[in-house]
Amino acid sequence: MSDLPLPLFYAQTLRSLLPISDDTLSLSSAEAQSTLSSALDNLYLIQRILTSLGVFSENETAEEVGDGELVFMSAGWVLGGCEEKSGLGGREDRMGALKRAETAYSGFLDLLSSYEVLTPEEKAESSVAAAGRSAISKDPAKKREAKIRQYKREKELREKIASSSRGHPEPSSSPISFLLSLLPSDTNGASTSSTSVNPEESSETSRLTTLLLLRLLHTLTLSSLSSITMELELLASAPASISAISEPDSRDTTRGSEDTTWRLDRQPGTYRPRELISGGGRVLRPFTILPSTQAMSDRERLKGDVFKQSWRLPTMTIDEYLEEEQRRGNIITGGGQASYDAPTDSELLDLAAEDDGTALAEIKGEQKRQKEENWARYTDENKKGAGNTMNRG
Template structure:
């Protein structure tokens, strides 16, 4: 019995349920999160197939030709791009491919809205600016730091106002799809589309910034898809199984073959390594000598040579505090010390303490 084809509404609702569940999930690396993400992407892709099969949207129609219940299906490309941003990758190349797919989904979403003239005047200008140079697109064109800051604040305020408007409309019974006013429900869907357009331009700008970072990432030497075992097997095949060896040094026969034959070719080109020496006797004497230079003098001789050169400072330290003992037999030295002490006493009598201080006298 053939399986009954699914309706667009049922597939879209299943995808929306998974998407809303993913928004509240925190463990993005868990297997269940990846399974739900894959299921949501698959469901949205199935929605696109159904939309193409039934020709739900046409370039010959306008916004007034689309029924209110079909407006949410215009967000399928945006939802796919939104989910692709959450796909985890293991290499910069995979991330670049994922971002390219995300960019294409954003572009299809904007082209669909542009065909139905749903984009506002400001959004049409941004879309035209993006089409001129997609890789360098930015919602802030100026390089002035103050102007860029003000533009970012304006974007944040616009996003906040759209969120508040959607939250208010969804809480009001007038905008409920079941039992609500059709015009109000249509207004809610259009407001949601306007919010998604705003986030699309923010997402395209974020893709360009991330692409700039990924362009500076180093290219791995081994392709990510290959394993160490595959690389080892490929290397063995390139070297050949007959001559392959795990040894870092060559075989003895190969080493000996390098030292046979002529030293120079007929053109004077060296054919094997050699060493230039003054004579054969010097080479023989240097075979068993140590690898380091032996001392040429003793420590005492070295210190004596340094003292002769003046590189050793004598005196100072405790030696400078030691006073030589006076020699009692040296009368000249004793008289000299006596005259020095007498002269000092006379100087102190002629110049009493404080006599030179004339500033602090009362």
């Protein structure tokens, strides 16, 4: 630890976490994991200092804590967040980091509850989270309602924090930025966010903002605990990594200069096959039943059946589809007002026959005469009502 005062040391640690909290630095990078490791060492040291100084005790309330000490209640949340983002070295390493994060988050919730920082509703939610599995986590409807309440509360608290003082970041800023705005940023212990001329007014505003920020961190903690619980369940049920029987010998020259260390398809004899189903009938790891004599074509066929679109892909364009449907007679054309206003065949025949002195008029006139003669012959042979044998009259 440097010779800096505790508030400046805490601010320095938080400032190193800004690239990670703002998502400008990938968690999988070596730089991010190194930053988290260094920050965790500082945070555990800060917690030991707070404990040795007796800054927080069980028989106090938030009104009895000084303005400069109130912000250190957030150390448990920051510690839990760093542990939650670390532990990428493997399954056991990840589970250990998640359990340490769960412990830090639980301690943070207990501290807020004992100092009566939370509202009655928030305190009840903390009790449910501390109890572990509850009816809310099993009922999807109740779980969704709880998430909606937490989201609305988080949005409301962010807006109140941003509007409580002129020097605070935007509502969409990370909680680390909110915390840094409450801590001193220079060697003299002066905070850059303090712009008020009246010291009492500035202290009161800073205290109110700190309490709002602690409530915001409480809401974020509930979401983090829910995610940690689900991830721990997945990791607990996941199969263990394949244990190698023998490491490849670098002195083995039977395969020439080909390096097979990072081959995705393991060669026979380099791993021990694990059981698929336990003695009690429990499936131990995912598997797919394939033909006994499978070739590469079978693998490709299986891959094509699994990794494909869940919908039918189009085989023709829309214009080609419409042309095909029209060819099949599935598209009805005509109709509408234009079809109603268009002249009928009889009317067109009458108009063509009235054009005297032309050959077309004579032809159309003859067609009209034959049509009328055929109609007259039909009416003579078929009297009106002649076919009505079932309902005469």
